[in-house]
Amino acid sequence: MNAGIEAAVERLARAEHDRVPVVPVRDVLGEDDIDAAYEVQRRIVARKIANGRRVVGRKIGLTSEAVQLQLGVDRPDFGVLLDDMVFGDRAEIPIGRFCQPRVEGEVAFVLGAGLPAAATIVDVLRATDFVLPAIEIVDSRVSDWDIRITDTVADNASSGALVLGTRPRKLSAVDLSGLGMVLEHGGEPISTGVGAACLGSPACAVAWLAREVASRGEPLRAGEVVLAGAWGPMVPVAGAGTYLARFEDIGEVRVSFTAGPAEGKERS
Numbered sequence: 001m002n003a004g005i006e007a008a009v010e011r012l013a014r015a016e017h018d019r020v021p022v023v024p025v026r027d028v029l030g031e032d033d034i035d036a037a038y039e040v041q042r043r044i045v046a047r048k049i050a051n052g053r054r055v056v057g058r059k060i061g062l063t064s065e066a067v068q069l070q071l072g073v074d075r076p077d078f079g080v081l082l083d084d085m086v087f088g089d090r091a092e093i094p095i096g097r098f099c100q101p102r103v104e105g106e107v108a109f110v111l112g113a114g115l116p117a118a119a120t121i122v123d124v125l126r127a128t129d130f131v132l133p134a135i136e137i138v139d140s141r142v143s144d145w146d147i148r149i150t151d152t153v154a155d156n157a158s159s160g161a162l163v164l165g166t167r168p169r170k171l172s173a174v175d176l177s178g179l180g181m182v183l184e185h186g187g188e189p190i191s192t193g194v195g196a197a198c199l200g201s202p203a204c205a206v207a208w209l210a211r212e213v214a215s216r217g218e219p220l221r222a223g224e225v226v227l228a229g230a231w232g233p234m235v236p237v238a239g240a241g242t243y244l245a246r247f248e249d250i251g252e253v254r255v256s257f258t259a260g261p262a263e264g265k266e267r268s
Helices: 002-018 034-050 065-071 121-127 149-154 202-215
Strands: 055-061 077-082 086-088 091-094 101-111 128-139 159-164 180-185 188-194 225-227 241-247 251-258
Touching (some): 034 077, 055 202, 077 149, 086 091, 091 159, 121 202, 128 202, 128 241
Parallel strands (some): 055 225
Antiparallel strands (some): 101 128, 101 225, 128 159
């Protein structure tokens, strides 16, 4: 399997470097070998860290039944967030940075304390410093988003970037599971959902993540940002334009895609 893992690493790394999608990696990893897929993810992230990038958090993928149905998978997964993936509200991001971008409305948890290996929702509520409205830009390096679970896990859970709002809210002030979200493009709603789409509650999703990453030797730590999963279906980005996510009781966040090259971008 080592040969398959290395082949998947090289294939996905080439796709990201060239910004040209490649064929799925499940041909070398298998359809169900999750551990091998996470090892591919770990090796790709380790290369980036060796080149100066820094881990700032994690993302949970495939929490929404709507997204699972879109992609033909039946379980959540997770990926790693790096410093050069983080943008602030109203960011302008060249669309050429990505291969096949899509957007989702989510809430980001900012942890004030680490989470134990057997984390419960109570631990999450205690450990969370505040939450922020967020747009996740998901991006598959696999051609035509032809992915199964091992493809997306290996590809860092199809991570692209995240855009964070700048007005924090305390969890004690909101009931995330009951809140609604509307994602708009050009003033028109294109995706809607509720917090309960994330495994019943975004806080439940974070507890799942804490247990999962701790079992793999990388527990959640104080200061990390956690994207807790999509509240509604993800939407393809067809070209330049602005996307706005509005969350009840939490606020809004927007991002604009520009037609310029990926080089020379500014981050928050």
